[in-house]
Amino acid sequence: MSTRLPRRDFLALGAAAAAAPFISGRAFAASPTGTGLHGLSAFGDLKYGPDFTHFDFVNVDAPKGGTFNFSPPNWVLNxxxxxxxxLNTFVSRGDAPPRMGLCYDSLMTSALDEPDAIYGLLAKSVTISDDRNSFDFALRPEARFHDGTPLTAEDVAYAFTLFKKDGHPSLLLPLTHLTEAKAIDAHTLRLSFDGKQSDRTFLDIATYPIPAKSFFEANPFDASQLKAPLGSGPYKVGRVSPGQTIEFERVADYWGRDLPVNRGLYNFDRIRIEFYQDRQAAFEAFKKGDILFRQEFTSRIWATGYDFPALKSGKVVKREFPSEKRPMMQATALNQRRERFRDPRVRQAVALCFDFEWTNRNLFYGAYQRSQSTFEKSAYRAEGLPSPAELALLEPFRGRIPDETFGEAVIQPPSDGSGRDRKLLGQATKLLAAAGWARKDGSLRNAKGEPLSLEVLVDDDTFVRVFSPWIENMRAIGIDASARMVDSTQYQARQTSFDFDAIVMAVSFSATPSRDEIDELFHSRAARLQGSRNLPGTTDPAIDALIDAVGAAKDRDTLTVAMRALDRVLRARQDWIPNWFSANHRAAFWDMFGYKEPKPDFGFPVEAMWWFDKDKAARIGKT
Structure with a gap:
C-alpha cells in the first residue's frame, strides 16, 4: 500500500522555516503586486504577521539532544x-528513504496550524508582478549548503528547470505552466508562468526542496545515487546501511537555526529509521525499545498486541491523537489500462464483492469506518443531491458522465455482515452479465473466450489476510481473483510502471487542494506519466474540466462546490473502490519525549516538533 502526502507537506517532513519583516499577509488572490510579501495564503489573512517570534504549536524552550528512532507513518515522492x-528522492525510479526532505530547504514553507498559508524560508520575500504571472524572490544571502557554499538563485533556477524536465511526477506536473526559472542576480530569482496556472499552483511550487546545482552537475540525475544530494536543511544524511538503516544528523551550524519559525523545531540530534520488510518484526523491535515511536495501522495488533511488559509498567504510552483537518482517501484502484476493467459495471461488481461490515467486525475489531468519498473527512465530501451550484458545473457534461452523478452521491451499499451477502453478489453477477461476461466452466469469460482475471498486488501479508475474503467472494461469482505479494522494491517498481490489476493507495490531501495536487491523481495527462498517482488510468475530459474549476476557484465556497462536483463524478465512475478510514492517529511511544498539546490541525511531524526529555528517559532506564 502506498501512503502519500501532498508536496506542501515537505515542512511536515522536515523542511525548515523562516519569517521576514515585510508587510502583513493578504489573501493570495488579492495580494498586492509590486511589493515584497513575507507570506501568502490561498484564501483569507495569514495568522502570523511580520513580527511573530515562533509558531504557536511549538515549545520554544525545547532542549536539543537525543536520538529519535521511529517508523515513518507517511512519505512522499519515490x-x-x-x-x-x-538517496535521490527527486526522481520517479528507485526507492528513497522517507524524510529526505529534512535535508533541504525551500523558497517558502507552511505553518502546520493554518490550512494553506506559506511563509518565506530561503526567500525573505516574494513580489508578484502586475499580471500575476511572475514571482520575484529575494533570497536570504546567509543561506548556505551543508558544505558551507552559498545557496544562490542559480541553484534554485537549476532545480526548477531540472524538475520540470526529469523530476518525479509530483514535482513535474505542477510545473506544466512554468515558462522560465531565472536567476536575475545571485539573490533574486524569478519564476514566470504562461497565465494558465492556478493561484494555488504557486503554493505548491514555492515549497519544493532545493538541492545544490553543483551536485547534479557532477552526478547523474537518476536513482543510482547512494550519495545524498547536497542540501541546506536542518539535517544531513549520516550513517547509511542501504536497505536497512539511515540516520539524519542535526546540522549544528545550520544557517537558519535562529530564525523565528525554527524556534522549538528540529530538536533531536539524530533521527534514525530502521527498515523492516515484515510488520511483525517492526512491532517486535518497538516492544524491545529498538524503535521508540510508531503509529499503528494494524487494528488486530492495536486491539490485542499491546500487552507487553514495558506497556504494563508504564514505560510505553499507548494513546490516540486527533487526525488532521484535511481530506484523505484510501481506496483500491482497478487499472483501466487493461481493457477488462474499462467498463464501470465491472468495477462496480468488483466493489460489491468487498464485505466491509464483516471485515471490520472480524478482522478490524470495529476500529474503522467505511470510506465513501474521494475526499473523506472533509467538507469536500459530496452528500445527498447536487446543490444548484454543483449542478451548474455538472450539467454541461450530462450524457458524457454517469447518470448517477445527478442523483444522490454514490455510496458503497452496506452488506448484511455475513461475509457473503447473496443480494450484493447477485447484483454483481447481473452487472458482469450486462457487461458481456458469461459463466463457462465455472469462470467468467467474454465473447473472445478470455477469462475475467484480477490480481491484487500487495507488499505485506496483512493485506493478503484482509483481502482474502474479498477475493473468495470474487471467485464465488466466477472472477479468477488472487493476491500477489511481492517485495517492496518490486511493488514500487510495478506501481510506478502501472504493472498491476488492482492496488491500494492511501492519500492525504492538503486542506486547500490545488489543481496540480488533484491533477496527479485524476487528470488525463497523469494517466500517461509513469510514476504518477493516477493509478486507475482515469482519462475523462469532464474530470479534467472539473479539475480546472478547482484550480480557478477564488474563494473557499467556490472551491468546495468544485471539489464536491468532482467527488460526485469520481464516485459514479467507480475508478477507485473506497476502503476504510480511522478518525484518529493510533500511536505508541516510549515515555521519554516531551511534546506540546494540542497538536496542530494540519500536520503531525513528531520528529520535527517533539524533544528528548532526559528526566523521563532516566525514569524508564533509557538514558
Whole structure:
C-alpha cells in the first residue's frame, strides 16, 4: 500500500522555516503586486504577521539532544518505508528513504496550524508582478549548503528547470505552466508562468526542496545515487546501511537555526529509521525499545498486541491523537489500462464483492469506518443531491458522465455482515452479465473466450489476510481473483510502471487542494506519466474540466462546490473502490519525549516538533 502526502507537506517532513519583516499577509488572490510579501495564503489573512517570534504549536524552550528512532507513518515522492536503494528522492525510479526532505530547504514553507498559508524560508520575500504571472524572490544571502557554499538563485533556477524536465511526477506536473526559472542576480530569482496556472499552483511550487546545482552537475540525475544530494536543511544524511538503516544528523551550524519559525523545531540530534520488510518484526523491535515511536495501522495488533511488559509498567504510552483537518482517501484502484476493467459495471461488481461490515467486525475489531468519498473527512465530501451550484458545473457534461452523478452521491451499499451477502453478489453477477461476461466452466469469460482475471498486488501479508475474503467472494461469482505479494522494491517498481490489476493507495490531501495536487491523481495527462498517482488510468475530459474549476476557484465556497462536483463524478465512475478510514492517529511511544498539546490541525511531524526529555528517559532506564 502506498501512503502519500501532498508536496506542501515537505515542512511536515522536515523542511525548515523562516519569517521576514515585510508587510502583513493578504489573501493570495488579492495580494498586492509590486511589493515584497513575507507570506501568502490561498484564501483569507495569514495568522502570523511580520513580527511573530515562533509558531504557536511549538515549545520554544525545547532542549536539543537525543536520538529519535521511529517508523515513518507517511512519505512522499519515490520514498519507500520498507527499503531503499537511492538517496535521490527527486526522481520517479528507485526507492528513497522517507524524510529526505529534512535535508533541504525551500523558497517558502507552511505553518502546520493554518490550512494553506506559506511563509518565506530561503526567500525573505516574494513580489508578484502586475499580471500575476511572475514571482520575484529575494533570497536570504546567509543561506548556505551543508558544505558551507552559498545557496544562490542559480541553484534554485537549476532545480526548477531540472524538475520540470526529469523530476518525479509530483514535482513535474505542477510545473506544466512554468515558462522560465531565472536567476536575475545571485539573490533574486524569478519564476514566470504562461497565465494558465492556478493561484494555488504557486503554493505548491514555492515549497519544493532545493538541492545544490553543483551536485547534479557532477552526478547523474537518476536513482543510482547512494550519495545524498547536497542540501541546506536542518539535517544531513549520516550513517547509511542501504536497505536497512539511515540516520539524519542535526546540522549544528545550520544557517537558519535562529530564525523565528525554527524556534522549538528540529530538536533531536539524530533521527534514525530502521527498515523492516515484515510488520511483525517492526512491532517486535518497538516492544524491545529498538524503535521508540510508531503509529499503528494494524487494528488486530492495536486491539490485542499491546500487552507487553514495558506497556504494563508504564514505560510505553499507548494513546490516540486527533487526525488532521484535511481530506484523505484510501481506496483500491482497478487499472483501466487493461481493457477488462474499462467498463464501470465491472468495477462496480468488483466493489460489491468487498464485505466491509464483516471485515471490520472480524478482522478490524470495529476500529474503522467505511470510506465513501474521494475526499473523506472533509467538507469536500459530496452528500445527498447536487446543490444548484454543483449542478451548474455538472450539467454541461450530462450524457458524457454517469447518470448517477445527478442523483444522490454514490455510496458503497452496506452488506448484511455475513461475509457473503447473496443480494450484493447477485447484483454483481447481473452487472458482469450486462457487461458481456458469461459463466463457462465455472469462470467468467467474454465473447473472445478470455477469462475475467484480477490480481491484487500487495507488499505485506496483512493485506493478503484482509483481502482474502474479498477475493473468495470474487471467485464465488466466477472472477479468477488472487493476491500477489511481492517485495517492496518490486511493488514500487510495478506501481510506478502501472504493472498491476488492482492496488491500494492511501492519500492525504492538503486542506486547500490545488489543481496540480488533484491533477496527479485524476487528470488525463497523469494517466500517461509513469510514476504518477493516477493509478486507475482515469482519462475523462469532464474530470479534467472539473479539475480546472478547482484550480480557478477564488474563494473557499467556490472551491468546495468544485471539489464536491468532482467527488460526485469520481464516485459514479467507480475508478477507485473506497476502503476504510480511522478518525484518529493510533500511536505508541516510549515515555521519554516531551511534546506540546494540542497538536496542530494540519500536520503531525513528531520528529520535527517533539524533544528528548532526559528526566523521563532516566525514569524508564533509557538514558
Amino acid at each position: 520514498q519507500n518505508p520498507l527499503t531503499f536503494n537511492t
